[in-house]
Amino acid sequence: xxxxxxxxxxxxxxxxxxxxxxxxxxxxxxxxxxxxxxxxxxxxxxxxxxxxxxxxxxxxxxxxxxxxxxxxxxxxxxxxxxxxxxxxxxxxxxxxxxxxxxxxxxxxxxxxxxxxxxxxxxxxxxxxxxxxxxxxxxxxxxxxxxxxxxxxxxxxxxxxxxxxxxxxxxxxxxxxxxxxxxxxxxxxxxxxxxxxxxxxxxxxxxxxxxxxxxxxxxxxxxxxxxxxxxxxxxxxxxxxxxxxxxxxxxxxxxxxxxxxxxxxxxxxxxxx
Numbered sequence: 001x002x003x004x005x006x007x008x009x010x011x012x013x014x015x016x017x018x019x020x021x022x023x024x025x026x027x028x029x030x031x032x033x034x035x036x037x038x039x040x041x042x043x044x045x046x047x048x049x050x051x052x053x054x055x056x057x058x059x060x061x062x063x064x065x066x067x068x069x070x071x072x073x074x075x076x077x078x079x080x081x082x083x084x085x086x087x088x089x090x091x092x093x094x095x096x097x098x099x100x101x102x103x104x105x106x107x108x109x110x111x112x113x114x115x116x117x118x119x120x121x122x123x124x125x126x127x128x129x130x131x132x133x134x135x136x137x138x139x140x141x142x143x144x145x146x147x148x149x150x151x152x153x154x155x156x157x158x159x160x161x162x163x164x165x166x167x168x169x170x171x172x173x174x175x176x177x178x179x180x181x182x183x184x185x186x187x188x189x190x191x192x193x194x195x196x197x198x199x200x201x202x203x204x205x206x207x208x209x210x211x212x213x214x215x216x217x218x219x220x221x222x223x224x225x226x227x228x229x230x231x232x233x234x235x236x237x238x239x240x241x242x243x244x245x246x247x248x249x250x251x252x253x254x255x256x257x258x259x260x261x262x263x264x265x266x267x268x269x270x271x272x
Contacts, residue, residue, distance in 0.1 A: 038180045045177030049170045056166030063159050069099075069147045071140055074116045077147075078103055098154035099147045109146060111139045119143075218249075218266075228270040243269035 081100030103109065103116065113119045119140060126133050193208075195215040203223050210230040219239040226244045238249035243266035253264040 041180035042177050045173045045175070045180060047173070049173030049177060052166045052170035052173060056163050056170070059159055059162045059166070063152070063155050067148065067151060069144045069151070071116065071120055071144065074099065074103070074143060074147055075120060078116050099150050102146070102150045103143075109143065116143065223266065228266075231270065233267065233270075238264045238266050240264075241266055244271060245269045 077097050077100030079100075081097040081104055110116070110119070113122075119136065123133075123136055123140065126136070192212040193216050194212050196213075196217070198216055198218050198221050200220045201218070201222070203221060203226050205225040206223075207227045208223075208231050209227045210232075211228075212232045213228075213236045214232055214234045215236065217237040218241045219237060220241070222242040223244050224242050224246055228244055241249040241264070243249055247266070247269045249264045249266045249269075254262055
């Protein structure tokens, strides 16, 4: 039953990992600008989530791996377990010597002997044809089976805490990734049109809000009804450009020494 539950733990954790990886394909992480804080946070979230899940899966696999007990292991646990019975339930659950504690608290399992040490001593001193030797061997085998069961149950209870911790850390990583990789629409970086050639472009009604138009050439372009709120217009070339409010960029231009209009601009006319 314990091993079946552990296998389901592995399957569930694997499914979460698949969802996390697949979810990255549906996010906006690819549109995040390089070296942005959100990109680094998204990568951190993915790594934390996957590492937490892998760690939890490793713990599950450790429980699934059978441990072979020897009678010497039983004696070692017996001797390492304190004899005091005045321990709280919480302290018992944290004790690393679950088998030794079981043997000290369940003396009936020792078959009337005082300790595993006595059982091993009598076995070592017995002749092969000694009466009752088969019963003694059966008792030792039974103790080894019980030790394996108690140890597995103890490790499974610890595993539940490890799984809970791994899931919490993994969930935090997934939440961090989801937040960082999917910025709110207002936070998403505006497209850059730096130095773009937009000569004669028909941009009527187009949303260019917060767009970087540094150095863009808007000669003869039509921006009537376009939304340029927050747009960066440093060194933008305005020439016979129809501004968003319908004004001609050359309306206030003055001819320079060569007779060409100078001072053409849509600044101040970027809203409808």
